[in-house]
Amino acid sequence: MENRYPHESVTQFVEEVFCRLGARRQDAGRAAEVIVTADLFDIFTHGVERVPDYYEAVRHGRIHPAAQPEILRETPVSALVDGHEGIGHALAVWCMELAIRKAKESGVGIVSLRNSNHYGFAGYYPLMAIREHLIGFSVTNTEGIMVGTNSRQALLGTNPIAFGMYAEPYVFLLDMATTVIPAGKVSLYSRDGRDLERGWAVGADGRVCTDAPTVRACINSKKTGGILPLGGEGETFGGHKGYGLGLMVEILSGILAGGDTSNLIRRLDPWVDRNSEFFVAMDYGMFGEPAQMEAHLSDYLHTLRTAERADPAVPIYTHGEKEQRAAEYNRAHGVLIHEKTAQKLLHVAQELGIDFDACRKKIQP
Template structure:
């Protein structure tokens, strides 16, 4: 593993994105999102995704400068056509407009079509939390989960995310796929030549597998069995059907080199302005009290601390800001090659100590 500073990785991302024609402000948004994922330990949604995005910009399968249409249908409903832009950018501008709507009406429901992979959903929840808003986010994705009882992938891994501000810099962030594991972790394992754990996936014949390549040809298992499959369906209905995007097997996979059609990924966000529901200080007092009481629950043997979702992310971020972001040799070599092709130098390995 090799270590790099946050600053160097962001600079490289921006440089590469600008080389393929992305405006500086949008390149900054994408870079912030990607490296934030790395800092928080969600490496499967970090800089390792950049090479496939660049390929799809260059082969015109994703618009590098999309004409995003934000259509406010009512006081609280926003319909967005992403014009086949990268999901990070489409979702960012949708959230910014949604925050404005929610602060006026109390609630904003945002349905997005004609988008692409948007990285870690937690990033958009954090944007809302910074404005004292609660956020619920959903996205569909290329087929990865078989419906319960089936052996062929049909639903996407269809993440669900929640963000609740706490009055300090560590919001409650719940970001999980409706599969046992995010498909990106299997993609990353395949890149790194690693096996995957038992219980993650089945191959195309429905047999359990530890081979990430066989898993990618087969199906990731749903979270909680039939319950996870049901949740995946619910996300598909919100993000694919209600938004007017593609759904199920009709969502195209940007990793498929033979694919020519646009992905047409759908997203759905719900934003709530806490101040429209209750006094903000009362909310913060209550949520902090809840979390404090939760932490006092007697612990099982071997557990030193009960943490709420979001604490691990913040701990990892602080550590990686100090020690650097670690990348595998395979990921580094892929980034170096991409940089050489675009005449953008990949940074030298560093370990930052402050």
């Protein structure tokens, strides 16, 4: 069962959770904005569904909510930042803001972050740059749950890639895991009692597995079994390409930042992440008139959307369009929250002494 809640109320609630956990108001607000934007975009795996996990992570000392970013090395176009295991979303917003400032001053801004935590909806950070009419790019490594091609041991993360540029009526926003599915989808399918599709994951024996709780147990065990790379099993449908993309993300994040790689995240201590992240903002005005480029892209995306359909009943979308359409609807009608998630949020509220009633004023369909 799902109900709709005003996104403003949900954002205020999440902000208050982080404040009660010890975060500065600004950092709590940054984190809440990223988290609820995921729900607005119908990316439920990275929305308020995760708030109880963040609450537990703070309780176990994995996230240090009061921690502040520290610049370790800097040039006019780059910075290396230590996040000191703070709130991943807040650190990521801070780093992209820094990249944007550098891009406006010098044409490009590149920020590498280590000792962070889960930063949620990867597409949020390119969106920050897009709003400033800049190209935005972000990647992060995650705990090892990807089983590499011909392996049964999960040593790479979902390692998402997010990239975007301004266009009308919908910006281009590519946000993709380098695995067939994100880790959160396994949890959602397990919660709902649904089987995974064949070709999404393997069990401890390295064979395809469709039982979501079994795959979740494999991921938690940190031994064998996990999610397959984009393209699936073997090389026939390009699984080795997804494997390579995941490794590319690892180089840009963990290696460049001098941080932990995916095979170490949560291995030595299940309550310690220390993710590494990478942010780029670029002023395409260096290459010509920005408005002309944006119009050019808008026209091209329109051409793609209006191409001949394989099935007349199935529309053609460009990346990020469906999510932006969903956000328009959800801003007006409220974000969907599963009743099981709402009960978990109520428990967090009770533990922290927060009044959950305002958030629970459901919007009736």
